[in-house]
Amino acid sequence: xxxxxxxxxxxxxxxxxxxxxxPLVSDHEYDSLVQKLRELDPAHPFLHIVEPEKFEAxxxxxxxxxxxxxxxxxxxxxxARFVIRVKKDAAEIGITDILFKVTPxxxxxxxxxxxxxxxxxxxxxxGYEISxxxxxxxxxxxxxxxxxxxxxxxxxxxxxxxxxxxxxxRNMVVGIVTSDTLNVFAEKALQDEVVYFVPYAALxxxxxxxxxxxxxxxxxxxxxxxxTDYPTDGVVAExxxxxxxxxxxxxxxxxxxxxxxxxxxxxxxxxxxxxxxQVGRTGNVTPVLGVSPVSLSGATxxxxxxxxxxxxxxxxxxxxxxxxxxxxxxVIPKLEKVIKESNQIVIPDKCPxxxxxxxxxxxxxxxxxxxxxxRIEQSLSHWFKVLGNADWFGIKTIQRxxxxxxDSLEKIYAMSESSFLDIGFGPVQSKNxxxxxNTSKNKRVEDWRxxxxxxxxxxxxxxxxxxxSHIKLEELVEVKAEQIEKIHGFGAITSQSIExxxxxxxxxxxxxxxxxxxxxxxxxxxxxxxxxxPIAGKGIVFTGKMLHGNREEMQAxxxxxxxxxxxxxxxxxxxxxxxxxVGAKKIEKAKTSGSRIxxxxxxxxxxxxxxxxxx
Numbered sequence: 202x203x204x205x206x207x208x209x210x211x212x213x214x215x216x217x218x219x220x221x222x223x224p225l226v227s228d229h230e231y232d233s234l235v236q237k238l239r240e241l242d243p244a245h246p247f248l249h250i251v252e253p254e255k256f257e258a259x260x261x262x263x264x265x266x267x268x269x270x271x272x273x274x275x276x277x278x279x280x281a282r283f284v285i286r287v288k289k290d291a292a293e294i295g296i297t298d299i300l301f302k303v304t305p306x307x308x309x310x311x312x313x314x315x316x317x318x319x320x321x322x323x324x325x326x327x328g329y330e331i332s333x334x335x336x337x338x339x340x341x342x343x344x345x346x347x348x349x350x351x352x353x354x355x356x357x358x359x360x361x362x363x364x365x366x367x368x369x370x371r372n373m374v375v376g377i378v379t380s381d382t383l384n385v386f387a388e389k390a391l392q393d394e395v396v397y398f399v400p401y402a403a404l405x406x407x408x409x410x411x412x413x414x415x416x417x418x419x420x421x422x423x424x425x426x427x428x429t430d431y432p433t434d435g436v437v438a439e440x441x442x443x444x445x446x447x448x449x450x451x452x453x454x455x456x457x458x459x460x461x462x463x464x465x466x467x468x469x470x471x472x473x474x475x476x477x478x479q480v481g482r483t484g485n486v487t488p489v490l491g492v493s494p495v496s497l498s499g500a501t502x503x504x505x506x507x508x509x510x511x512x513x514x515x516x517x518x519x520x521x522x523x524x525x526x527x528x529x530x531x532v533i534p535k536l537e538k539v540i541k542e543s544n545q546i547v548i549p550d551k552c553p554x555x556x557x558x559x560x561x562x563x564x565x566x567x568x569x570x571x572x573x574x575x576r577i578e579q580s581l582s583h584w585f586k587v588l589g590n591a592d593w594f595g596i597k598t599i600q601r602x603x604x605x606x607x608d609s610l611e612k613i614y615a616m617s618e619s620s621f622l623d624i625g626f627g628p629v630q631s632k633n634x635x636x637x638x639n640t641s642k643n644k645r646v647e648d649w650r651x652x653x654x655x656x657x658x659x660x661x662x663x664x665x666x667x668x669x670s671h672i673k674l675e676e677l678v679e680v681k682a683e684q685i686e687k688i689h690g691f692g693a694i695t696s697q698s699i700e701x702x703x704x705x706x707x708x709x710x711x712x713x714x715x716x717x718x719x720x721x722x723x724x725x726x727x728x729x730x731x732x733x734x735p736i737a738g739k740g741i742v743f744t745g746k747m748l749h750g751n752r753e754e755m756q757a758x759x760x761x762x763x764x765x766x767x768x769x770x771x772x773x774x775x776x777x778x779x780x781x782x783v784g785a786k787k788i789e790k791a792k793t794s795g796s797r798i799x800x801x802x803x804x805x806x807x808x809x810x811x812x813x814x815x816x
Contacts, residue, residue, distance in 0.1 A: 205242050206597050208234065240503045243489045244479040246582055246596050259379075260330040262320040264313060265743075265756045265766070268349065269325060269451060271306075271437060271461040280418055280438070283460045284411045290457075291445045300441045301414045304404040305425045306461050308432040309353035310374050314398060316346025316746040316782055321378075324589070334378045338391030339398055346746060346782055347400035352378055353431040355395040363390070370432045399431060414438060418462055435463035443771050452661070468537055469502070471495040473522040476513070477504075478553045478566075482579035482656050486552060486559060486566040488513055490524070490536065497528045505534045510548055511564025512536070519543030571705070577608050580656050584610060587654035587662075591641035593633050601625070611712050614638055641718075648674045648720040655710065657702035659695045667691075668699075669723040675714065678707045724760060734811045737763030740773045744787050745780030747801055762811055770794055778804045 212234055238245055274280045284301075291299050311322040312331065319335065320328035335341065339352060352374045354363075359370045363386055377387045377396055390396050405428045407421050414421070422436045439459040440446055449457040475491040488507040495502050505526045507513060516539040518524070523541035528534045550559055552568035554575035559566045568576065578599050585594040605624040607613050616638060621631035649666040652674060660668070671688050672680060680703060685696035703710070731737065741764045743752050755778075756766045767774055770790045777791040777798045791798050799807075 205238065205245065208238050208241070209245065209595075209597075212238065243477075243504045243506070246579075246586075261323075261327050262318055262330050262751075263327050263757075264320070264323075264325070265752060267325050267451075268311065268313060268322045268328070270455050271459060272455045272457075273435075273461045273463060275463055277415060277418060280460065280462055281415050283438075284415055287440055287445070287449070287458065288411060290449050291440075291442070294444060294448050296442060296445055299411050299445065301409060301411060301438050302441050303407040303409075303414065303421050303425065303436050303438045304401060305429040305431070305433045306435040306437045306463070307351040307353055307399060307401075307404075307429075308434045309351035309371055309399075310378055311349070311351050312378075312398065313349050314341065314345055314347060314400070315752050316780075318751055319398070331378050334398070337377060337383070338394070339377065339396050340394060341398045341400075343400060343403045347402050350398055350400035350403070352396070352398050354390060355397075356430050356432050358390070358393065358395040359432070362386075397431075401437075405429060408441070422462060422464075435461050437461050443769060447771065467497055468525050468527045469495045469497045470523060470525050470540060471502070473518060473520055473524060473543065475520060476507070476518075476547070478549055480552060480554045480568055480573060480575035480579070482576055482583050483658055484568040484570075484573070484576055485562075486510070486549070486568055488518075490518070492524070492526065495526070497526065497534065500528070502526060502528065502534050505536055507536045509564045510561075510566040513548060514546065517542035517544075517546055519545040519547060521545065574603060574608075578603055581608075581610070581613070583656045584654045585641075587656075588641060588646060588650060590644040590646050591637040593630070593637045598634070610709055614642070614713070614716060642716060643719050645719045645721055648722050651713075651718060651720055652677070655706050657699060657706065659698045660702065664691070666723065670726050673725065674720070674722070677703055678710055724763070728763070732763035734762040735807050736776070738765065739763075739775040740765045740767050740771070741776045741778060742767050742770050742774050742787075742791075742796075743778045743780070745783040745801075747780040749801060749805060758808075758812065762808060770796055776804070 215234070272283070274283060288297075288299060291297065313320050313322075313328065318330060319332040320330050322328055334352065335345075341347070342350075354370050354374055356370065359373070363370075363373060373387060373390070374396060377383060377391065380387075383391070405425055407425060409417075418436075418438075425436055426433055437459060438461075439456075440449070446456070446458045451457055471492040471494075473490050473492055477489045477491060478486050479489060480486050487509055490505040490507050492503060492505055505524070507518060512518070516522075518536075518539060520543055521541075522539060522543035524539050525537040526534050527537040549566070551557065552559055552570065552573055552575075555568065555570050555573040557568050557570035557573060559568055561567070570576070578596065581599045581603070582594075582596050585591055585599075601624065602608070602613060607616065607620075607624075616635065618631050618635040621634045622628065626634065647666075649662065649669050652669065653660065653662045653665040667688065668677070668685065668691075672684065680700060682693070682696040682700040685691045685699055686693055691699075736759060741759055743755055743759075743766075747755060759766050765773075770777055770787060772794050774791065774794055774796040777787065777796050778801060779788075779798060780801045788798065805812075
């Protein structure tokens, strides 16, 4: 629908302006437009991604460790389930005395400061250098180089002086950080010294046991919020034991050892008027409830996600069912509970897109037709989003391509400028699309991202990276579940799912490899450990301000030379490489752990003859 695409283009323009610190509309107006899109097309991809920051004319910076999002809990029950998972994993490595720390969850612009580079979160993997913020007057609490944190403005100052000029404090700090020209309000706030980069390490902390955490979480949240004169939206709880953190690891989205606790969102009661079924790239067919309009968190709700078909049957949800719905922050409205059941339960037996017979997979309905138009469109959209090195391929463009028979990666990557012209794209767009295809093949991209972009079930970014550290990408087309299961973190069911998924796209994967993508190869663990370099197989932590290169470059080089680059000192750290302004705690930890402490110069001399660009 043209109305939907016009709305999406408007939202993209407003979002870009917001992230560049030049908001064109208030948060409320923007949220209203987002809600309108949810009502028109709840399955639209714009609603299911986090728009990456895009700061023009600023240097891109790759984070040494991904700045992941945070798993969220809105109830004590959800928090308790998290704690049980932590206890179980900790027990597997012989640790039973688990302690947690809780800090306020700041609501500002997330960034990372290593003392040399100050960068935004960006898309989690790559951010933007924003050190100019300190020259403008942003004050780093505790000094430079204290790691992750957020740029925020003092809440009491904002409430008193600026709440009438800005919808939300974040709008203002984004403008200060990213704009070349500051407005009078921003200049005044900087002069008054109320804009800070607050490292998470500088926040007030609650420490306690697992039981104390769950029992007292609401009081903890209240106490920490009172102590924090910055905008917050909850608290973050995390395990303090580094060995447990390392063992639990992360998904592609969040760290498993950390969770954000937020107050339960606002709820409302409404009536179901109908159910729309939508098809995802893996074939899952999920229900979206059409409900009688109801006001919730300042927006009018007409569409609510209902999870899966099994829930529809179990809860007897249909026309005239009375339901409670919930909306928490920016989360899409969802079903909370059924108050009055319906006697009109209708479950589809055919795919709403292709008409193929649906099958049950646990509580999900599934379309197993690989030729289903909706599945193809969503799969192609997933490819370009995850690969992340080619613009212009939005869902509207992809739908037009599929409608005209270009329904596979093989066909799309064989297209030329004239191919796009022939199916009705304009001259400028055709040129842009052809150039984007060429860029996609030639711009360097990690092999794990390439693998993840195929959308294989159970193989997201994190697991793709892990898998390729044991099996080469070119060998994956023949991989068996037994090989995958031998890798720590892959179970029998997941391994079989990955084998099946790779088998289904084997021909496409081979073709895409054959057309010459510029891939950065993941170093195999056995190759890393067998490299004949002084740091092969060694655990290394870089700390302080480096004088002969930025930390990201040094970490990447260390990996190429076979090192296990770590973010913090543990019992498995062999070297702590120190630049300037190293914290005393890290030095002491290295001494306690038996790690060897060396200077940046000593380190560079040690690897000098193995470097591609020796000093």
